[in-house]
Amino acid sequence: MANYNKVILVGNLTRDPQLSYLPSQTPVVELGLAINRTWKDKDGQKREETCFVDCKAFGKQADTLNKYMSKGRPILIEGRLELSRWEDKEGNKRSKLRVVVENFQFLGGGQGGGQGGGQYSGGQAQARQQAPAQGPADSQGPADSQGPADSQGPPPQMPPDEPVYDEFSQGGGEEIPF
Secondary structure, three states, X not given: OOOOOOEEEEEEEOOOOEEEEOOOOOXXXXXXEEEEEEEEOOOOOEEEEEEEEEEEEXXXXXXXXXXXXOOOXXXXXXXXXXXXXXXXXXXXXXXXXXXXXXXXXXXXXXXXXXXXXXXXXXXXXXXXXXXXOOOOOEOOOOOOOOOOOOOOOOOOOOOOOOEOOOOOOOOOOXXXXX
16 A cells, blocks of 8 residues: 655744754754635635644754744745654643654745745755765755845845755655656
8 A cells, every 4th residue: 555645835934933952952843834725615705714734843954944934934844744642641642743844945025925935955855866875965055035125134045055964865765756
């Protein structure tokens, strides 16, 4: 039986990223994403709903998201779903579904939709194209920024020569062509 766990979301941060560290001193950032959906109902009335999704990133990605993102900023996130299960203090079983970030792209603008932006890939596609299979990939940095001039300034930029250490790019899965 085939399995495929991939999520692509575009939305705005609902809060500033929350940075913490694992016991191994690996940075972890948690962020909330709001994704809006609009449609017309059977009567032709415009309807709108918002889906709130919790996301989590590790390592260099966590540092980058914490440094450059803030509440209200738009972002594209690629990742996978992860289900966490635990028992609370009263002994009740709890669970939470969230997205583990594998790649992301900054989108331009500020409080709302935008255009252009910088890109930061966790190394999955770039690592296969640019580096030998046995080592961490070097990031080529963001795509050229075309963001509009606004009160928050241009979209964030990644330094072009920062190495990417991505625990997810070390797995050797096959690409599914679409």
